[in-house]
Amino acid sequence: MTNMHARPRQPRAPARLALTLLALLAAASAAAAAPFFLPTGPEVHNTGDPRVRTDSQGGVHMVYPLVASAGAVYGYCPAGCASADDVWTVVFPTDDFGAVHNAMLALDANDRPYLLFATYDSVIYAECSGDCRQGGSWSGARIFHHDGDWELTGDAFTLDPQGRPRFLMHAYQAYLGLFAPEPGTRLFACDANCQDGDAWRVSTISEQSWLEPTFRYDARGVAHVATV
Structure with missing residues (x-):
C-alpha cells in the first residue's frame, strides 16, 4: 500500500470541496456547532459517503473516500469539535488498487479505529498502533483480490x-x-x-x-x- 499522509491542525482556506459535517454537538453545551467542510489533507478533493463513530470520550472518528481520485481519508476530531481546524486527517492513497468505492470504520473497546476500503477488485485493511492521528502509526495491506464478481x-x-x-x-x-x-x-x-x-x-x-x-x-x- 502506498504511503499515508498525516495532516496536523493548522490554519487553512475555508473553502473545501468536501463532505459537510452537520450538527456536531459541543460536549459542554450540547449545542450544535456550525457546519463545516471536512478536510482532505494537503490537497482539496470532493468526498464520498462517510462513516462516523463517536468514541467513549466524545471524540469523533470519520472515514470517507475521495471522489475522482484514488484514496480515502481518516479523520479524528476531539470532543467539542467545532471547526475543520480541529480535525486531524490521515490520507490513504490507493493508486495501486484504484478508486475507493466504500470506506468503513470500526472502533474497539479502547476506542482504537480500524479501517476497511473496497475498490473495484480489492479489499484493503488498515490498523494503527500509537497515535492514530499520525500517518506513521498506520499500516495497511490488500487482504483480498477478486475479478470484480x-x-x-x-x-x-x-x-x-x-x-x-x-x-x-x-x-x-x-x-x-x-x-x-x-x-x-x-x-x-x-x-x-x-x-x-x-x-x-x-x-x-x-x-x-x-x-x-x-x-x-x-x-x-x-x-x-x-x-x-
Missing part, C-alpha cells in the same frame, strides 16, 4: 466483542442482472495478523446476495445483519 457495500465491517475484524461481501449486482455471477454472501473473519490476507477465513453464509448490509455483534458475540 464481488462487492462490499453498506456498513458491512465490524469487530466482534473481542475486537477481531469481520466483514461481509456479496456477489456483484449487474445492471438488469445481465451476465451477473451467481448470487451469494460471504463472511470474512480474522483473529490475528490481519494484514496477511492468508489469515482471513472465508465462508459462504447465504446463497442470496445481502445488499447494503449493516453488520454488528452484540455483547454475547451474536452477529446481527440488516439488509435488503
